Amino acid sequence: MDTKKLPKMLYGGDYNPEQWEASVWPEDMRLLELAGMNIATVNVFSWAMLQPTEDSYDFGTLDRIMDMLAGNGIHACLATGTGAHPAWMARRYPDVLRTDFQGRARKFGGRHNSCPNSPTYRKYAERLADKLAERYRDHQALLLWHVSNEYGDQCFCDNCAAAFRVWLREKYGTLDKLNEQWNTGFWGHTFYDWEEIVPPNALSEQWTDTRTNFQGISLDYARFNSDGMLDCYKLERDAIRRHTPEVPITTNLMGTYKPLDYFKWAKEMDIVSWDNYPGMDTPVSFTAMTHDLMRGLKGGKPFLLMEQTPSQQNWQPYNTLKRPGVMRLWSYQAIAHGSDSVMFFQLRRSVGACEKYHGALIEHAGHEHTRVFRECAQLGEELGRFGAKLLGSRLPSRIAIMYDWENRWAIEFSSGPSVDLRYVDEIQRYYGALYEHGYQVDIVSFEDDLSPYGIVLAPVMYMVKPGMADRIERFVANGGKFVTTFFSGIVNENDIVTLGGYPGELRQLLGIWAEEIDALLPGRTNAIVMKDAYGELQGSYGCSLLCDLVHAETADVIAEYGDDFYRGMPAVTRNRFGRGEAWYIASCPEPAFLEGFLNELCRGEGIAPLPGKAPGVEVTRRELDGKSFLFVLNHNDQEAVIRLGEAAGTDLITGAAVSGTVELAGRDVLIVEQFA
């Protein structure tokens, strides 16, 4: 789907009128209009209402809700309602219930509660989607389909075990191949019959959710689980598409959520949408990175911010309020990174159950005279005024960071070298260094085309999948700059080590051999000592976590270790390869190093940062049809001085002309519209 086709910048959120007396509804409509809202996500948890018994369906209430929306000019993001199954179904067909990581058969309760391989669940979920699509295919309110809700978690039941064996047969063909790729000879776990394979959980191969005896089976189960849920999504999607081939279909993702391979999922979605719930201590640059990841799922196309809270959450340990201006600021942050919507969970706070203390447009007081409502209404006014201009615009970037779910799984299933090695932290470390200088970044998959980029970073590219090394070599040979780090090039797609010396398939490209990998205790550091200045970098920088003990083969040594018995061994190398360069950062450097290093690398590649960057200020640029929109977001509580340089234009929010040096209030936003 092309969001340029959206009628407007979507503004609204989750709305559950079926949980309320109908007498409340007109007041809801009044308040939504007052807040400038134009979309409501409905029917998210209505399965039990729509299908009160196995044989009967009742769409009466939903009909009334849809008609009300249409009557009030509100679009419907219509959910299929399969995010939690009805109680009667759990009682009659226990196969819909999951078996958890501990091996315990669950009982009715919660959400994320359906086994993805339950025949009952699949049958009735698909049927419900089909009936909904048939019924509302021509409804005026229908704008978007929202399949199920926040797919997630895992199941380890016998149905899953059986389906896993089928999945494995398809993948490996023979047990010999499986035994080889899982290296089952280790500990004599050789399988002679497919039926001997049981899911890896706390009762079999895993002793925690990330510690496993056999990475092969655990990796495959993670894939299988992601695929199984994706199959559930596809069943519903296909049922819907038969009725409404033109209406876009999405499901709400969850950023860096680990269990599901969202790059694979995004291929099956018309538009990416996601739920943004930063914690109290989440850096804004992490949120920025997550937005870029979500945008990257479909190659840079705009996405939808499906959920955020207007103010506090309820499930954090300490649920502080979003300070005045923060909701608006973070909403614009989403747009700045490619969102064509600002949507909330939730429009009206529930009176009971576990999310009743989660923020909402309409709080328990029930009226518009609240700080939260006023802030929402202000934003609604702004978006209504100029939001549509932004629809479909893209964020051009010549820098890419490679991200991969399977790589993450493999790294974090690894027993050794360090429990503190977390893939997302390493991605964020490189992203953050670019962010601090105002470089616009794309996050791409291991499979994406690299040719649009001048610089590609692949922190901890532990797993090298078939063909990847070739593709990266071609990218570099053609003049690209490639950067990877310690613990890269180690294994194939099944976590089998590439023998002959790390970094394995990347060794020729990088021109080094990593003989050993040292893990540093928390708080311990080594030093990266520059041999010569590289841009602003000179002297010594701290590093920690892991230190590869590297021998340069064809590479130039740019920096050496400063301490310990490997003092003097290479810490940073650059290998000229074809017309490009391949860099290896053998340890985990302090931010000052990365900022200096990446700045110089960009400079060398002719990539300039965006104008307007200042401390605590975030900048991005969206472009469309010859126009560009420079977003300047002041995350400081205090005023910031913004130097726009040549980026003069019109402030989209105020309509004022802006140029030169601008003072931007704390938590305020500037969107400079320019013509190319």
Place this chain on the structure above:
Amino acid sequence: MDTKKLPKMLYGGDYNPEQWEASVWPEDMRLLELAGMNIATVNVFSWAMLQPTEDSYDFGTLDRIMDMLAGNGIHACLATGTGAHPAWMARRYPDVLRTDFQGRARKFGGRHNSCPNSPTYRKYAERLADKLAERYRDHQALLLWHVSNEYGDQCFCDNCAAAFRVWLREKYGTLDKLNEQWNTGFWGHTFYDWEEIVPPNALSEQWTDTRTNFQGISLDYARFNSDGMLDCYKLERDAIRRHTPEVPITTNLMGTYKPLDYFKWAKEMDIVSWDNYPGMDTPVSFTAMTHDLMRGLKGGKPFLLMEQTPSQQNWQPYNTLKRPGVMRLWSYQAIAHGSDSVMFFQLRRSVGACEKYHGALIEHAGHEHTRVFRECAQLGEELGRFGAKLLGSRLPSRIAIMYDWENRWAIEFSSGPSVDLRYVDEIQRYYGALYEHGYQVDIVSFEDDLSPYGIVLAPVMYMVKPGMADRIERFVANGGKFVTTFFSGIVNENDIVTLGGYPGELRQLLGIWAEEIDALLPGRTNAIVMKDAYGELQGSYGCSLLCDLVHAETADVIAEYGDDFYRGMPAVTRNRFGRGEAWYIASCPEPAFLEGFLNELCRGEGIAPLPGKAPGVEVTRRELDGKSFLFVLNHNDQEAVIRLGEAAGTDLITGAAVSGTVELAGRDVLIVEQFA
């Protein structure tokens, strides 16, 4: 039961001679007499001895024990022995075994091990109580019945599930009502058949013992569980009462133990008794509060201290000895707060099993030449000399703190706003401020008559049950002073939010609207800034945990917030209502604020602190028939100077006349007898 009818201040404790050779018994009798003891709790864990097979009972040993007690002038607190079931019963009837919170069917072991809804357990427990009462109804030793032991914990088995459904039908009548009050529409958990409901535990609605998806079902299960155990108590009690209508019946409670609603239990008990096991770091004011809570369970009647340790415990991480004098001091503390007994667990240390390192009158050395024995004997001498004078005396108070188990459950099941909000801490905060000034306090239930009091405090009155708001309004209208805090007036008895603006049903009384609730991270504070002096209060005080963002409607603003975006909003308000005042403390203040605030409030109400208060010194007063007994307890290790003021009289312990200024040794006690 009226403890004025007790023959003497009870002094003794748990005694298990059936675990020893009978040859030891005469020595026990000699030592009990030497220690001045007059009561022994027997038969606590004797079920397996009394009923060695399903069809046979053997009371021979118990007969001999009871006769021995009678022969030595020792009263029996006769337990029914159902605190742990026999091994044969668990094997033959697995329904007596519990299913735990994790959903695991337990095997034989431990205590607290019987399912309260097991037909087998109920049948045989009742039968045993019946047989004991029939047999010992006229026994000379029998003074008091002690049903089972420390009822507690929970079960989640299928029998409980079935009983829960019956309990729910009785409460709600219809599923529509239940669905409404649990707000099952949220996440589509609508029940269409009672059989679909399963107990809320780790396999269904709860993800920890305090985190739940649906507060409604979890609250009801907590009630159901408390009621089910109470039913077990009542079955035994009724069986006993048929035989001995005149003999009082109790069961030993455990202070602020969370799972059982002791106010409801106390209604079924003739006298409250409880087990006092402070930890190494429990403040003495917390113990004082707990005594007052136990006294409050039956409207201020004296209670029994059923258990305490003579010296160390065994199940703390670090089991330090009670220092010399501490056992005596804490024993008098119990009496000072309304106990008409001092009883120990245990009279003789066991030779094996998990409590063998728990303190006892008779330690493993087996003789009287120990520090612990000497201290017990000294106390026995004192109590024997004057203890009877205190029997039945009451503690007059014009200040009440409201306490409620259901309110606690609801607060702590809540998802948000802060995991650090613990009900008992907040109660203790207000209690402690009064304690530091020497005010005598009653702790009352949400249902108790408030008319005797001038001041009523209800910290975190989150749940407002039907009729409560009216009763409190009447109390204030008639001149009372009422104080409540942040996160009050939020929900009804089923945790359904009262819409229209917090504090809901208390809003008119308090004259405020609490728009938002901010949760502060640990270590973060805001400030309470007094607008004018209130008594000794002036300037600024720290506050933390939660900050309600309040609008005064009819209330006066007494103090404002000093920081953050809600600086200047009301932090403390007072609403004049009828002839009284209703106060709202919108955050959690530092102790200095509360001490100053409550002192001034009392002063304004004409309530004076007790004489004799000094730092580290605790004071209470008991009264009976025109006499009063002022207790002065020096918890310091060093001497304290006590100003008795007009409280001259006779020291009950030494017989000396005391008046004016008295020096009280470290850990010593003064009991001033006065005539009104």
Place this chain on the structure above:
Amino acid sequence: MDTKKLPKMLYGGDYNPEQWEASVWPEDMRLLELAGMNIATVNVFSWAMLQPTEDSYDFGTLDRIMDMLAGNGIHACLATGTGAHPAWMARRYPDVLRTDFQGRARKFGGRHNSCPNSPTYRKYAERLADKLAERYRDHQALLLWHVSNEYGDQCFCDNCAAAFRVWLREKYGTLDKLNEQWNTGFWGHTFYDWEEIVPPNALSEQWTDTRTNFQGISLDYARFNSDGMLDCYKLERDAIRRHTPEVPITTNLMGTYKPLDYFKWAKEMDIVSWDNYPGMDTPVSFTAMTHDLMRGLKGGKPFLLMEQTPSQQNWQPYNTLKRPGVMRLWSYQAIAHGSDSVMFFQLRRSVGACEKYHGALIEHAGHEHTRVFRECAQLGEELGRFGAKLLGSRLPSRIAIMYDWENRWAIEFSSGPSVDLRYVDEIQRYYGALYEHGYQVDIVSFEDDLSPYGIVLAPVMYMVKPGMADRIERFVANGGKFVTTFFSGIVNENDIVTLGGYPGELRQLLGIWAEEIDALLPGRTNAIVMKDAYGELQGSYGCSLLCDLVHAETADVIAEYGDDFYRGMPAVTRNRFGRGEAWYIASCPEPAFLEGFLNELCRGEGIAPLPGKAPGVEVTRRELDGKSFLFVLNHNDQEAVIRLGEAAGTDLITGAAVSGTVELAGRDVLIVEQFA
């Protein structure tokens, strides 16, 4: 077995060629020879390969491996392969799977996965051992049998429950006896039928793995579990011995591993072997103690170091590399304490599964040009040159520390007095004080002959087994010096308290009565104040953890407590008994006290420390046939100055004459060969 019969100092390690293509094997042989290796442990995890179905066996690959070893002059340490069962067996016979402490029936996975009481496991494990022994009985490579692998953990299944009851019947004969020794009267757990007894785990008597309601049942289950696994070992051993009565049989132990009573195990083993995996923060003196414990298992006979890592481990949180020289240093440390081998896990790193990042002789690079390989080859050269001289030599000592697994279990199952009381820590505290002065120490069981020793230390001899008190009294009466501590002499072998006053059966020997036991909070201390100087000891020393409140009866008071209400009570006593002395250390002293105390005690007994001790330098001496070998190990990173005094001789490593003062490089080793 007498290791003097070994052909050479064994040098090699675990080798799993069946996990690799046979094309790799010749390279392995080349590299082993290059590294000077002479032994390979094979077949450790090959059950699934050897027995691919229930009815078929296939020894083809193992034949080729054994022949290859023989052809290359490499000895085989031939494992029986039963450390993990095949997947087909788990599927066909679920009785081989364990039930864990949580009561969960496990599924196929991991190792340590066979129920020791599974009839299937026992049958097929024994049969496999029998077939292997029959097949390879005359094979040239066969040097040593290695039964299963690292026996460990526990099972709680129904087969175990049934076997436990049989075990209990044999131990107790009657239920009356069992009820008495478990003190089941407590909480009324009396058993009337053996079938009522269930294993103690999280579903029955235990609430954590060290907290139990009944120490008696938990202790017996620990014994039963250790015995059950030992029975499995014996089944295989006996099957092997029928074929190869002359070939020694071992299984690899794990130091202070808690669940198995290795003193009992060692009686069934021809030679002790063990796996040494110190953590990052394990003190070298702890490793030294563990080596001495392993040597003590068979009364001082040399043992085998079966496994250590050449460099990093993989399962620690942070897997740092062994610094250059450390592997060699720690290898010599093993030899210095009695090892006649240096063996590694592993010779070649696996390509997949959880140990692929564990160090190996042949790393993933696959060749000899690595730091790790070079260090291994250097050590191989050295050991090949002179290692055989050391074979069979003993470590003479006149000091013994008593150690007992059952005592440890009992102490750590105890509920009270302190969770911080850990038996191994207390042993290490005394061991470490002797280590710091260079005293050579034996670690002996509670049953070993004490007559060779002048000084016997028994820290925390909580459990006094039948006859022990007599044996220790005889030792002291004959002139020995005996030292024990707080919390000693408390219980019998079933954790039943010895009544009449602590330290029970040791009371007459020690001449004291310990009236009470005080537990100190973490960070709290008391003081040990010397009454007179004792050697270098004078003044005051800190103590912590526990303080016994002691009365001297016949003992002399050497030091008193300096603080708290028991200030002035004895803290250290000495009782002259016959021709010897019995000491009691009533608390846990700081190291300075113990070092001074033990030094003076040794001096008084005429025991001299070994020459060459310096800070951070470890010394031991092995002797054989009139020759002695003084090991001097410099654990410092820097050079140390060694004063050999009269210990002049020849450095075994360099061949140089050494005497007087020697400078030893950081991490270097000196072995001084001397003639008596």
